[in-house]
Amino acid sequence: MIVTRALTKRYGTITAVRSVDLDVREGDRYGLLGPNGSGKTTLVRMLLALVYATSGEIDVMGRRMPRHAREVLPRIGALIEEPAAYPHLSGRANLALLDAAGPGGLTARRTRRQRVGEALEQVGLAGVDRRPVKAYSLGMRQRLGLAAALIRRPRLLVLDEPGNGLDPRGIRDLRELLAGLNEAGVTVFLSSHLLAEVEQLCTRVGVLDAGRLVLQDDLAALRAPTGLVGVDTPDADQVAALLDGQVERRDGPHLLVRHQDAAALNARLVGAGLRVSAIGPHQRTLEEIVLSVTGAGSDHIAGEASS
Amino acid sequence: MIGVELVKLLRRPRTWISLVLTCALPFVVAIFIMITHLAPPPGQGSAFLSAVLQNGELYPAAALALVLPVFLPVAVAVVAGDSIAGEAATGTLRYLLVRPVGRTRLLVAKLVSVIVYVLLVVLAVTVTAYATGVFLLGPSQAAAVGQPPGGGGSLPGAGTGLAGQAPTAGQAAGSAVTSLSGTPLSLWQLTERIAGAIAFISVSMLGVAAIALFLSTVTDSALGSALGALAALVASEVLVTLNAATVVQPYLPTRYWLAWIDFFRQPVFWRDIQRGFGIQAVYVVVFLAAAWANFSTKDITA
Numbered sequence: 275m276i277v278t279r280a281l282t283k284r285y286g287t288i289t290a291v292r293s294v295d296l297d298v299r300e301g302d303r304y305g306l307l308g309p310n311g312s313g314k315t316t317l318v319r320m321l322l323a324l325v326y327a328t329s330g331e332i333d334v335m336g337r338r339m340p341r342h343a344r345e346v347l348p349r350i351g352a353l354i355e356e357p358a359a360y361p362h363l364s365g366r367a368n369l370a371l372l373d374a375a376g377p378g379g380l381t382a383r384r385t386r387r388q389r390v391g392e393a394l395e396q397v398g399l400a401g402v403d404r405r406p407v408k409a410y411s412l413g414m415r416q417r418l419g420l421a422a423a424l425i426r427r428p429r430l431l432v433l434d435e436p437g438n439g440l441d442p443r444g445i446r447d448l449r450e451l452l453a454g455l456n457e458a459g460v461t462v463f464l465s466s467h468l469l470a471e472v473e474q475l476c477t478r479v480g481v482l483d484a485g486r487l488v489l490q491d492d493l494a495a496l497r498a499p500t501g502l503v504g505v506d507t508p509d510a511d512q513v514a515a516l517l518d519g520q521v522e523r524r525d526g527p528h529l530l531v532r533h534q535d536a537a538a539l540n541a542r543l544v545g546a547g548l549r550v551s552a553i554g555p556h557q558r559t560l561e562e563i564v565l566s567v568t569g570a571g572s573d574h575i576a577g578e579a580s581s
Numbered sequence: 582m583i584g585v586e587l588v589k590l591l592r593r594p595r596t597w598i599s600l601v602l603t604c605a606l607p608f609v610v611a612i613f614i615m616i617t618h619l620a621p622p623p624g625q626g627s628a629f630l631s632a633v634l635q636n637g638e639l640y641p642a643a644a645l646a647l648v649l650p651v652f653l654p655v656a657v658a659v660v661a662g663d664s665i666a667g668e669a670a671t672g673t674l675r676y677l678l679v680r681p682v683g684r685t686r687l688l689v690a691k692l693v694s695v696i697v698y699v700l701l702v703v704l705a706v707t708v709t710a711y712a713t714g715v716f717l718l719g720p721s722q723a724a725a726v727g728q729p730p731g732g733g734g735s736l737p738g739a740g741t742g743l744a745g746q747a748p749t750a751g752q753a754a755g756s757a758v759t760s761l762s763g764t765p766l767s768l769w770q771l772t773e774r775i776a777g778a779i780a781f782i783s784v785s786m787l788g789v790a791a792i793a794l795f796l797s798t799v800t801d802s803a804l805g806s807a808l809g810a811l812a813a814l815v816a817s818e819v820l821v822t823l824n825a826a827t828v829v830q831p832y833l834p835t836r837y838w839l840a841w842i843d844f845f846r847q848p849v850f851w852r853d854i855q856r857g858f859g860i861q862a863v864y865v866v867v868f869l870a871a872a873w874a875n876f877s878t879k880d881i882t883a
Contacts, residue, residue: 322679324881347681354679358672362594375585376680422676 275300275430275461276321281330283316290316292485293330298463298478303456305472305493306465307564308482314465315355317482318434321463322352335430348377351428353436357419361408365399365418366390368407373425393421398447412439420448424455431455433464437471449475473560483568496563502556503536505529509548516546530556582686586694590660596698599656603702604709606652607644611710615717628842633718638768640714641707641775642845645782648706649838654814655807657786660698661793662807664691665876669801669883684877692794692869699786703779764847774844781841781854788834788861789814791868798876801883831856834864 276298283291291313298304308314319325321332323340332339334346359368369390373382394400397417410418416439423431431452437445452462452475466472472479479496481489489496502522507513510527523530533539540553590596614620614634623631629643665688668674677687766774792813796806817833820826830836837857843850 319675319881322675323681324675324678326878326880343681344683347679350679352676352679354675356672358676360589360671360673363592367592371585371588372676372680374588375582375677375682 275302275335276463277333278321279331281317281320281332282328283313283320283325284328289485291320291327294482294485294487295490296480296487297490298461300461301456301459302478303452303462303476304464305476305479306463306482307467307469307472307479307560308465309568310467312482312568313485314467314482315434318354318432318465321432322350322354323347324354344377348426349429351423351426351431353419353423353431353433355434356438357415357422359407359415359418359422362406364404365402365407365410365414365421366394366404368418369393369422369425372422376426378426389425389427390421393424396424396451397421413441413444416440416444420451428460430461431463433462435466436464437466437468445471469560469564479560481564481567488567489563493560497557497560499555500558501532501534503531503533503539504552504554504556505531505539505543505550506552507543507548507550512546512548513543516543516548527551582682582690583693586690587697590694590698596660596701599659600702600705603648603652603656604705607640607647607706607710608713610644610647611640611713611717628839629845633714637714637716637718637720638711638771640718641710642778642842644706644710644713645703645778646839646842649782653702653706653782653786654789655811656702657695657699657789658793658807658810658814659803661691661695661790662797662805662810663803664695664794665797666801666806667797667803669881670803672883674883675881678881685873688794688798688869688873688876692790695790695794696783696787699783699790703783703786707775707779766845766847774849777844777849777854778841781844781857784858784861784865785838785841788864791865791872792834795868795872795875798872798879832860834860836860 276296278294278296281291281294281296282289294313294317296317306314306317316325320327321334321339323343326340335349337346339346359365360371363371370386373386373390376382391400394402397420399414399417399421402414407415407418416436420433420436423433433452436448436452440448449471452464456462462475464472464476473493476493478492479489480487505513506527507529508527510524510529513529514521514524517529517531520532521529522532531539536553536555540550543550543553610630611633614630618634620632620634621627621630625631627643628646629639630646633640633643665674668677678684682690789810793806793810796809797803800806800809814835817835821830821833821836837853837860840853840857843852843854
């Protein structure tokens with residue numbers, strides 16, 4: 275769906291994106307992660323032909339970008355950083371104007387009212403009144419921005435920080451909406467620094483750090499069992515003594531044990547008369563994975579003037 | 582896209598507020614003149630104002646002369662300067678471009694909307710001023726507008742004190758007989774000439790719009806591009822009045838701004854009008870080309 279090869283963007287002497295080989299497959303729910311300033315937004319803007327690459331290639335839906343932007347962009351719905359709308363017009367009028375600005379001619383005009391209504395319904399703004407967008411709350415604006423991405427019934431959604439400004443309920447609504455669209459065949463590509471958001475929604479992740487794509491894999495593969503079992507026990511000392519040599523790490527009542535089968539380990543501990551309050555196969559969290567491959571981020575300025 | 586831009590222009594409160602304010606200035610001036618019956622003496626003050634007490638039908642010309650130096654260029658610079666930079670500042674530019682709207686198409690649509698705005702303002706000023714003139718100051722009492730025949734001193738444009746009035750035009754007017762100094766203008770002739778003046782002023786404002794539109798593609802600040810265009814005009818005005826800058830004067834954007842007054846001479850004095858059209862055409866072409874070249878290759882980071 276999206277393939278880039280050695281994609282690079284330089285602003286003067288600063289390299290914002292450095293030789294990125296992105297591979298988003300059809301039907302993916304792809305999460306692009308990375309600290310602030312790692313180049314997520316620049317990368318997203320290059321995919322949408324807003325920013326022109328210094329070198330490298332971009333294919334979206336099999337077509338070279340930005341040369342074929344005119345054919346590709348109508349099938350993409352996008353949310354780029356904050357949503358934006360004309361503040362003195364209502365949400366509905368904004369969507370209608372934005373839709374009318376795009377290609378499509380008469381067919382688009384005939385279905386416009388219906389599509390705008392559907393998009394508002396999808397994002398939970400169906401009952402919105404005629405008040406101007408300047409009176410909207412942050413969450414309503416974010417929902418309106420999502421609706422704007424949906425009015426053309428896109429095959430690919432490119433969302434930059436879609437969860438910004440949404441309350442917990444809004445984030446859950448967003449997750450359900452995106453999952454639903456994805457099941458209906460829409461490929462979802464989103465960038466975020468909210469790990470939990472990505473972890474719960476995405477099937478595939480890429481991690482940007484200082485402009486480089488340092489990791490790209492299926493989430494399931496990344497979170498595959500590590501061959502460790504986590505054990506919580508009030509009898510930590512005895513467990514450690516019993517399993518001597520198998521304990522990887524110990525932190526108070528929490529132990530990490532090298533073992534293939536949590537159930538068998540549990541049986542053995544209980545058989546030895548030791549109490550177990552929690553036990554299960556250990557998985558790395560997305561946070562651990564991301565932190566292990568990324569640096570400090572560009573908004574962290576160390577005291578030693580190291581960059 | 583052009584339709585969308587026009588809807589945005591017409592549904593924006595600013596459009597109508599600036600329109601009303603621009604029309605209000607000549608109205609206020611007319612009220613003062615009507616109450617006091619004190620028009621500026623011939624040859625002083627704004628062009629045509631000395632004659633309007635005798636002939637209210639001439640008030641559109643006087644009104645255009647009132648709004649031309651400041652009100653009109655400010656309004657045009659604000660609208661044109663806002664066109665791209667304003668979209669960038671509100672963030673809507675990126676959403677338009679990924680809709681997608683071609684960058685050239687967007688620029689053309691913005692230009693058309695600015696042209697419509699210019700025509701709207703100029704026509705509104707003319708129409709309201711005509712109504713004001715006829716109702717407040719009364720229609721022409723005599724075809725010869727009450728001036729003694731051959732009264733060359735009452736030339737409307739001869740001593741307006743406004744920059745850009747060519748000395749040659751003044752001399753030419755002195756030797757020619759203007760409508761105001763004697764030869765009667767029929768209503769049809771007056772209409773024709775006001776139409777000519779509207780066209781000339783609109784094209785002059787298009788020059789301003791082209792500069793502002795170019796700056797609008799350079800910066801993401803609508804205020805910056807509007808003020809930049811106004812700064813260019815002020816600089817041009819300063820140089821126009823500076824004798825030491827004679828060399829560059831024929832090429833300054835405001836040099837022939839007041840040449841439309843020549844439409845009201847009898848016969849029409851074409852030299853400066855033609856040069857005015859010419860120089861504005863050059864400014865429009867150059868700055869629009871620069872705007873296009875810049876905008877179509879620009880990284881949109883706003």
